[in-house]
Amino acid sequence: MATTIAQLTLTSTDLLSDSLAVSSVATLTAAGSSTGLTRTEGLGRKQTANTTEYTLFDASNHTDDKAHKIYLKNLSTTAAEYFIVEVAGTVVGRLYAGDWAFFPWAADTTSTNCDVDITPSANDMMLEYMLLTDE
Amino acid sequence: MAITTATIDITSTDLGISLNASTNLSKTGTSTGLEIMDAGYGEVTVAHSAKALLEASAVSGDRNTSNYFYLSNKATDETYYLIVKLHDTIVGRLSAGDWMFMPWNQSDDVAEVNITATNGTCAYEYAVFKSAYTLVDSTPA
Numbered sequence: 001m002a003t004t005i006a007q008l009t010l011t012s013t014d015l016l017s018d019s020l021a022v023s024s025v026a027t028l029t030a031a032g033s034s035t036g037l038t039r040t041e042g043l044g045r046k047q048t049a050n051t052t053e054y055t056l057f058d059a060s061n062h063t064d065d066k067a068h069k070i071y072l073k074n075l076s077t078t079a080a081e082y083f084i085v086e087v088a089g090t091v092v093g094r095l096y097a098g099d100w101a102f103f104p105w106a107a108d109t110t111s112t113n114c115d116v117d118i119t120p121s122a123n124d125m126m127l128e129y130m131l132l133t134d135e
Numbered sequence: 136m137a138i139t140t141a142t143i144d145i146t147s148t149d150l151g152i153s154l155n156a157s158t159n160l161s162k163t164g165t166s167t168g169l170e171i172m173d174a175g176y177g178e179v180t181v182a183h184s185a186k187a188l189l190e191a192s193a194v195s196g197d198r199n200t201s202n203y204f205y206l207s208n209k210a211t212d213e214t215y216y217l218i219v220k221l222h223d224t225i226v227g228r229l230s231a232g233d234w235m236f237m238p239w240n241q242s243d244d245v246a247e248v249n250i251t252a253t254n255g256t257c258a259y260e261y262a263v264f265k266s267a268y269t270l271v272d273s274t275p276a
Binding site for chain 1: 139144170172
């Protein structure tokens with residue numbers, strides 16, 4: 001059984017009148033169990049050529065409702081450049097230059113097509129990605 | 136200008152992963168730090184309907200901006216999980232002990248973040264960082 005640890009740290013000394021220090025540590029496990037995740041796709045990078053929408057993860061290639069986790073990072077260094085991130089055709093948010101995201105993914109194909117799509121705001125942008133899964 | 140840093144470390148000797156990424160959370164399209172934040176802790180019981188954790192701004196000028204939220208499922212029973220939705224769209228299942236950090240567009244006033252507890256009550260912790268959030272006028276009783 002593989003042991004995979006994901007740790008988040010949020011810090012700020014000047015956002016509030018008191019220091020912000022949030023730390024959260026998760027040992028990533030298979031759905032509904034304490035068995036560690038066993039597979040990964042990536043770590044990888046994708047270069048996008050233009051501002052059309054790209055499918056990053058196709059839900060039909062994965063099993064519904066497993067403990068999938070997705071990591072994304074926008075490698076741009078131009079502050080105004082972002083990726084629009086969509087799940088199942090719904091805009092989740094804009095991932096701006098240098099920012100990263102880590103979130104669970106249902107990969108549902110039963111009630112909806114839960115693809116993860118990205119749309120770059122400019123030509124020639126680079127995205128780093130990884131999928132951790134128990135399928 | 137506030138500097139708020141979000142850092143992720145993913146490590147697994149078994150899967151050969153040693154990843155670190157760090158970013159300063161900035162206002163939309165700039166390198167100026169975000170200054171609006173909300174955070175909290177609560178419990179959500181098993182219910183047939185989703186509970187709104189974060190409401191999107193009702194003001195159109197606040198939409199399509201740089202916002203991020205953190206959510207952690209503090210349940211300890213491995214069979215308990217939170218279904219995380221953006222309005223009606225399922226993003227994923229947040230298992231007991233897991234956390235997530237992702238951008239949030241506030242695309243429109245029905246782009247709220249919903250959570251539903253499954254198999255048992257889940258305590259949760261959250262924080263949200265926003266570029267813009269305009270308070271609306273109060274409605275007198």
